[in-house]
Amino acid sequence: GTAGGTAGEDGKPRETCLDGRRGRGADLVCRQFFEETWMEPGRKKTGIVASNVVPGLRRVLCATGPPRSTLGLSLEWHQDIHTMDRWSKNRWESFLLYLLGAMKQPWKDEDGAEREAFKKMETLTEQAELVKVSRKEGTLTVTEKGFQFLLQQQSEQLWLLLQCCLMELAGKDEQVVTMLSLLLESSCLPPGAGGVLEQKKNEERKLLRVLSIMGLVMMETREDTLYFFTPMTALLCSGQSVQQQGAGVQGHRVVVETNFRLYAYTSSRLLVTILTMFCREVYRLPALFVGELNREAAKIAFRQGIKASQVVSFLRRYESSGNIESVLPENVVQQLFAWEDELNRVRLQDAVLYQDFTSDGALYESVLRQANESQHFLWKDGEHMQVVVALPAHRQISEFIKQSSSRGK
Amino acid sequence: MVVAKKGVLLTCDPTVKVFVMQMNEKKSPDKKFVLADLDETHLFVHKSAAEEVRHQVEQFLDKNTYQKPDNVEDY
Numbered sequence: 515g516t517a518g519g520t521a522g523e524d525g526k527p528r529e530t531c532l533d534g535r536r537g538r539g540a541d542l543v544c545r546q547f548f549e550e551t552w553m554e555p556g557r558k559k560t561g562i563v564a565s566n567v568v569p570g571l572r573r574v575l576c577a578t579g580p581p582r583s584t585l586g587l588s589l590e591w592h593q594d595i596h597t598m599d600r601w602s603k604n605r606w607e608s609f610l611l612y613l614l615g616a617m618k619q620p621w622k623d624e625d626g627a628e629r630e631a632f633k634k635m636e637t638l639t640e641q642a643e644l645v646k647v648s649r650k651e652g653t654l655t656v657t658e659k660g661f662q663f664l665l666q667q668q669s670e671q672l673w674l675l676l677q678c679c680l681m682e683l684a685g686k687d688e689q690v691v692t693m694l695s696l697l698l699e700s701s702c703l704p705p706g707a708g709g710v711l712e713q714k715k716n717e718e719r720k721l722l723r724v725l726s727i728m729g730l731v732m733m734e735t736r737e738d739t740l741y742f743f744t745p746m747t748a749l750l751c752s753g754q755s756v757q758q759q760g761a762g763v764q765g766h767r768v769v770v771e772t773n774f775r776l777y778a779y780t781s782s783r784l785l786v787t788i789l790t791m792f793c794r795e796v797y798r799l800p801a802l803f804v805g806e807l808n809r810e811a812a813k814i815a816f817r818q819g820i821k822a823s824q825v826v827s828f829l830r831r832y833e834s835s836g837n838i839e840s841v842l843p844e845n846v847v848q849q850l851f852a853w854e855d856e857l858n859r860v861r862l863q864d865a866v867l868y869q870d871f872t873s874d875g876a877l878y879e880s881v882l883r884q885a886n887e888s889q890h891f892l893w894k895d896g897e898h899m900q901v902v903v904a905l906p907a908h909r910q911i912s913e914f915i916k917q918s919s920s921r922g923k
Numbered sequence: 924m925v926v927a928k929k930g931v932l933l934t935c936d937p938t939v940k941v942f943v944m945q946m947n948e949k950k951s952p953d954k955k956f957v958l959a960d961l962d963e964t965h966l967f968v969h970k971s972a973a974e975e976v977r978h979q980v981e982q983f984l985d986k987n988t989y990q991k992p993d994n995v996e997d998y
Contacts, residue, residue, distance in 0.1 A: 809990060859939055860980050862973045865932040867959060868925055877925070892932055893965055900959075902932050902967065915925050 602744035605729030607784040658819025701750040708742030768832040778803040822854040864905040871899040933966040
């Protein structure tokens with residue numbers, strides 16, 4: 515229902531008119547607050563209310579404005595949470611796809627500021643060693659750390675990027691504190707809350723622009739004066755509990771069968787791109803991706819730096835407690851680890867072999883002790899008096915041997 | 924007088940070690956890469972041969988693993 519009232523200064527009771535269409539709750543409220551009510555012709559219920567009650571009553575009945583936040587800040591309010599939620603998820607996906615090289619240009623051509631902000635994020639991710647940027651071709655290649663990053667939980671990913679942001683954007687310690695308090699405030703507020711950009715300090719404004727790339731903050735594009743925190747900010751402080759609640763991650767389902775077939779019920783480009791990192795694509799439909807975990811694809815993934823344990827924990831996130839079909843089969847897990855071990859069948863390390871200690875048992879023992887202390891010891895043979903040490907320790911040990919033999923002479 | 928040799932320490936299981944030794948036998952005397960036979964699971968080889976050894980071992984493992992044919996796509 516809607517309520518309109520006239521505000522006066524003399525403290526006398528005000529008249530408040532209520533529209534006929536209201537629910538039961540409003541009825542109860544009316545009975546509480548109205549001193550007198552009567553039905554007007556045309557289904558308008560009118561009542562007299564004490565003036566000090568009018569603001570609270572308006573809020574309760576209208577339910578469009580926020581209560582004043584407990585943190586004592588003045589808040590702006592975004593009306594449409596669902597659109598905002600969709601926008602922020604889309605934004606996050608485009609950002610990650612851009613990193614993966616699967617999306618060339620997430621920004622519109624005419625939007626210079628957007629492009630700048632994306633380039634800034636690129637630099638940040640490069641500093642975090644997640645991607646390597648080739649300036650000449652303008653392409654991004656994902657590093658080993660980057661691949662591992664892609665398989666992590668979204669909250670971990672967000673915090674890793676935010677850490678880089680804070681280190682990069684903040685010159686002084688006080689600025690870091692301001693920015694951190696802005697972040698923590700965002701996760702405590704209800705979703706859709708926001709504020710006016712001008713009221714924020716310089717470093718907060720920079721941080722907000724970066725956050726808008728990741729989908730955590732939505733800027734009012736027309737005038738760029740308002741900002742709103744999206745529902746994604748809940749992930750900042752909640753850890754993993756939101757995502758591990760059974761029904762799959764945010765509506766996607768991934769099922770792995772004992773014949774190594776993988777079925778992903780999703781239309782998310784990002785999820786499909788990540789799955790193709792370690793499995794072979796069989797079919798790709800608008801809402802379904804069918805893949806197969808085979809030796810070749812798994813080995814390509816392992817060579818790029820992804821660990822089998824990460825693939826397993828990534829797939830396990832999609833297990834749902836009520837559904838026995840969604841449990842990751844044991845044979846698939848063991849086979850993934852077996853394929854990873856195949857790559858480690860032969861281990862090669864740069865090293866130095868010390869031989870011919872000839873009758874100098876004491877020197878052999880002391881070299882052994884040196885090697886152990888330097889943490890570079892690799893192999894020894896007491897019978898033939900041979901020691902193998904990793905290459906970084908070579909200079910130190912050869913110096914030591916020269917000194918000992920010259921002392922002995 | 925202690926002698927220091929620079930190279931690459933190769934750690935593997937006995938089967939692969941035998942394979943690498945065979946590889947070494949087949950090479951001509953000036954191209955032999957095994958500098959020292961340390962024990963059942965360790966070899967000391969020349970740095971230049973390291974990548975070739977890794978590559979050959981992978982091929983050997985690939986040959987001896989059954990792979991389901993990929994192009995049979997049913998249902």
